[in-house]
Amino acid sequence: MKIVHVASELFPYVKTGGLADAVAALAGALADEQHEVAVFIPGYRTVRKKPQAAGAVRKLKLKIEMGDEFMSGHVEVFSPRPKVEIYLICRDEFFDREHPYGNGERDYEDNAERFIFFAKAVVDTLRLTELQADVVHAHDWQGALVPLLLRVAERRHGLTLAMKTVFTIHNIAFQGLFPARAFLRTNLPDELNNIDGLEYYNQISLMKAGILFADRVTTVSPRYAQEIQTAEFGCGLDGVVQSRTEDIVGLLNGIDTAIWNPSIDGLLPARYSVSNLKGKEKCREALLKAHGLEEKSRVPVFGMVCRLTEQKGIDLLLANADFFLENDCRLIVLGSGESRYEEALKELVERAPEKIALSVKLDEAMSHLIEAGSDFFLMPSLFEPCGLNQMYSQAYGTVPLTSNIGGLADTVTDADEDGENGTGLTFPATNDGVRDGLRRAWALFADPQRYAVVQRRGMEKDFGWKQAAAGYEQLYHNSL
Numbered sequence: 001m002k003i004v005h006v007a008s009e010l011f012p013y014v015k016t017g018g019l020a021d022a023v024a025a026l027a028g029a030l031a032d033e034q035h036e037v038a039v040f041i042p043g044y045r046t047v048r049k050k051p052q053a054a055g056a057v058r059k060l061k062l063k064i065e066m067g068d069e070f071m072s073g074h075v076e077v078f079s080p081r082p083k084v085e086i087y088l089i090c091r092d093e094f095f096d097r098e099h100p101y102g103n104g105e106r107d108y109e110d111n112a113e114r115f116i117f118f119a120k121a122v123v124d125t126l127r128l129t130e131l132q133a134d135v136v137h138a139h140d141w142q143g144a145l146v147p148l149l150l151r152v153a154e155r156r157h158g159l160t161l162a163m164k165t166v167f168t169i170h171n172i173a174f175q176g177l178f179p180a181r182a183f184l185r186t187n188l189p190d191e192l193n194n195i196d197g198l199e200y201y202n203q204i205s206l207m208k209a210g211i212l213f214a215d216r217v218t219t220v221s222p223r224y225a226q227e228i229q230t231a232e233f234g235c236g237l238d239g240v241v242q243s244r245t246e247d248i249v250g251l252l253n254g255i256d257t258a259i260w261n262p263s264i265d266g267l268l269p270a271r272y273s274v275s276n277l278k279g280k281e282k283c284r285e286a287l288l289k290a291h292g293l294e295e296k297s298r299v300p301v302f303g304m305v306c307r308l309t310e311q312k313g314i315d316l317l318l319a320n321a322d323f324f325l326e327n328d329c330r331l332i333v334l335g336s337g338e339s340r341y342e343e344a345l346k347e348l349v350e351r352a353p354e355k356i357a358l359s360v361k362l363d364e365a366m367s368h369l370i371e372a373g374s375d376f377f378l379m380p381s382l383f384e385p386c387g388l389n390q391m392y393s394q395a396y397g398t399v400p401l402t403s404n405i406g407g408l409a410d411t412v413t414d415a416d417e418d419g420e421n422g423t424g425l426t427f428p429a430t431n432d433g434v435r436d437g438l439r440r441a442w443a444l445f446a447d448p449q450r451y452a453v454v455q456r457r458g459m460e461k462d463f464g465w466k467q468a469a470a471g472y473e474q475l476y477h478n479s480l
């Protein structure tokens with residue numbers, strides 16, 4: 001098959017979150033299966049500066065209709081490996097900037113124009129290069145206009161650009177909501193600026209276009225596919241998702257086992273596997289030492305790595321601070337994000353610096369060490385489309401403690417509820433839920449034999465992308 005992906009992030013060229021990893025891994029896995037893969041991303045400054053993109057060739061010039069004016073741009077193409085081509089949609093005014101979406105404080109004010117331009121440029125490139133895709137697969141709000149614009153262009157030019165379109169929701173909390181006037185930039189017919197089109201409470205929603213007009217809609221876990229059809233998790237788009245209930249499917253992301261594998265992980269002070277866990281001990285010591293935490297008797301080490309935002313359940317952690325203060329244990333948090341959470345966590349550290357440590361930074365190596373060196377990995381998220389860390393934890397023999405929602409529910413089995421298959425402990429995303437989870441973790445740690453069984457079971461699970469990509473392949477085949 002010829003498969004075209006459209007996304008705003010792609011590892012290792014540009015990444016702000018899990019989207020970049022997912023698109024890169026999926027593209028690679030499909031190429032491994034001998035499909036022809038093209039990935040369209042914006043030609044951000046960071047991307048074009050990457051040495052891998054140095055050989056990019058200027059392929060064509062673009063003149064994109066944006067409302068009542070035309071905007072120029074161009075397309076560069078390079079191939080980082082056989083069967084994969086990366087198309088960069090370039091227009092310096094839009095993409096030659098420090099960050100993809102904003103300056104850190106605020107989103108760029110012209111994001112509607114930037115990503116409408118991007119989507120239109122993708123469709124024009126598909127037409128002008130006669131790429132003849134079997135499947136065009138767009139991701140998140142930044143790519144969400146593509147399935148609709150593609151069908152409109154087909155009608156206008158009397159040709160076929162793609163057999164089928166797929167749209168994946170990686171996080172429904174980010175919807176591409178813009179003032180109504182941005183609709184004019186799409187040049188779409190007026191009848192699409194209403195409740196059955198892009199209109200959303202007197203604004204326009206780009207994500208809504210993806211959900212309504214793609215042939216198939218996917219999201220990144222089966223549980224999340226159900227949840228986003230409810231008011232609690234749908235972020236206002238639950239009704240729209242419900243209208244596609246027949247065509248929506250949840251396919252779990254995988255993890256990159258070439259990077260996240262404790263038996264080959266070069267970022268760790270020692271390596272280990274399920275058959276020999278000695279190296280994990282070394283990682284545990286190194287982790288405590290790196291944070292200046294001593295240990296006289298063997299006590300449980302709780303690790304956490306995440307963006308410090310409401311989504312990640314930091315409030316629930318803080319509400320249970322007394323658990324960490326009263327019990328002989330260690331808590332190590334790595335993350336950055338909202339300053340209110342950074343401050344609150346710093347205060348917590350001050351109350352017990354001999355037990356609790358915080359690093360406010362992005363630190364890839366430390367995130368590996370926390371995964372490897374902890375006894376438990378904490379993820380009390382309020383919502384989690386898929387989540388990666390709970391899968392990394394299991395691969396690293398670190399028992400995950402997670403809320404029982406979204407992708408967490410699909411990838412972690414509670415060891416108290418299911419003694420045969422349990423790989424972690426799961427609980428409702430509430431203060432009491434987290435409290436109960438921590439108590440049960442304490443009990444599990446006090447029983448080293450049972451802890452070892454749960455730990456090993458997690459390490460033996462297969463979270464690789466091969467399996468995940470097979471789900472998408474099947475979906476493409478079925479839709480064709």
Ligand code: ADP
Binds near residue numbers: 018305364386
């Ligand atoms: P999300 O995409 O919602 O942030 P995921 O669990 O899907 O959550 O993926 C987050 C990824 O970012 C994980 O690989 C996690 O380890 C990593 N990460 C988050 N915060 C940090 C940090 N401060 N330093 C290093 N890696 C981090």
